[in-house]
Amino acid sequence: MKIVRFEQAAHQRWGVLDDAWITSIDGADTFEQALARAQGADGGRVPLSAVSLLSPVQSDAKIICAGLNYRAHLLEMKRTFPEHPSIFVRFADSLVGHDAPVVRPFNSDCFDYEAELAVVIGKPARHVSVDDALDYVAGYTCMAENSVRDFQQHNTQATPGKNFEHSGALGPWIVTADEIPDPGRLVLIGRLNGQEVQRSGTDDLIFSVPQLIAYLSSFTTLNAGDVIGTGTPEGVGMTRKPPRYLREGDVFEVDVSGIGTLANTVANERRRHVE
Numbered sequence: 001m002k003i004v005r006f007e008q009a010a011h012q013r014w015g016v017l018d019d020a021w022i023t024s025i026d027g028a029d030t031f032e033q034a035l036a037r038a039q040g041a042d043g044g045r046v047p048l049s050a051v052s053l054l055s056p057v058q059s060d061a062k063i064i065c066a067g068l069n070y071r072a073h074l075l076e077m078k079r080t081f082p083e084h085p086s087i088f089v090r091f092a093d094s095l096v097g098h099d100a101p102v103v104r105p106f107n108s109d110c111f112d113y114e115a116e117l118a119v120v121i122g123k124p125a126r127h128v129s130v131d132d133a134l135d136y137v138a139g140y141t142c143m144a145e146n147s148v149r150d151f152q153q154h155n156t157q158a159t160p161g162k163n164f165e166h167s168g169a170l171g172p173w174i175v176t177a178d179e180i181p182d183p184g185r186l187v188l189i190g191r192l193n194g195q196e197v198q199r200s201g202t203d204d205l206i207f208s209v210p211q212l213i214a215y216l217s218s219f220t221t222l223n224a225g226d227v228i229g230t231g232t233p234e235g236v237g238m239t240r241k242p243p244r245y246l247r248e249g250d251v252f253e254v255d256v257s258g259i260g261t262l263a264n265t266v267a268n269e270r271r272r273h274v275e
Helices: 031-040 071-076 209-216
Strands: 002-008 011-018 021-024 045-047 063-067 086-090 102-104 115-121 137-144 168-176 187-192 195-201 227-229 251-256 260-268
Touching: 002 031, 011 031, 115 187, 115 209, 115 251, 137 227, 137 251, 137 260, 168 260, 209 227
Parallel strands: 063 227, 102 260
Antiparallel strands: 002 011, 002 168, 011 021, 021 045, 063 086, 115 137, 115 227, 137 168, 187 195, 187 251, 251 260
């Protein structure tokens, strides 16, 4: 089943996607409610072509990401294998939905692409074991966990380079966990303007999805709707010679087997001052 968060006529709703039609989930204001009611969704039906797909993450959700979590990517970055996952957080307003523009900041020329698999939590998880971790997963989605590399490298904390507004993307929908019994057997592809620039099996993850859930739940409660970015594979723009950073008009796609394709066009930021 595919659960979507969408906007139509200025109203934001949750729904279930079946082929090219969305059935609204009536009375669902949160992802937790949408998940509970999705199976029996019987609201109005609208064509997918008539709506805008939103990032399937709420403003109060935790978005926790793992860095340098693919073996090949770790080697291309010339890093040593870690004992624990490298973790950072993203803000909800740093992510847009499918087909919305991702914004290249005006104060950096180092806006890099990153294709990822994202995990969506389905129920509260605290001190979860690796063996039980997948029981807490609601589903999976695609993530363009893009980075502003120069800001990322201002210090040892990645936060500045990961949280520019609308710099990343999530979607296009959440595929429920029953359709993906083993997230360690997926194929992840990143395409830039139709050309494949990243490809990996998720079996190359250093810390698997269950290991990430177990580790994260050891220090914080993961709630329904929280999102875990699992890391990006090799082939990022900063490692190319010369580096290939995102430019206005570029289209970056994240394709994950069993889920679908997230696509976003790059737009330059319009400099503004907020008082």
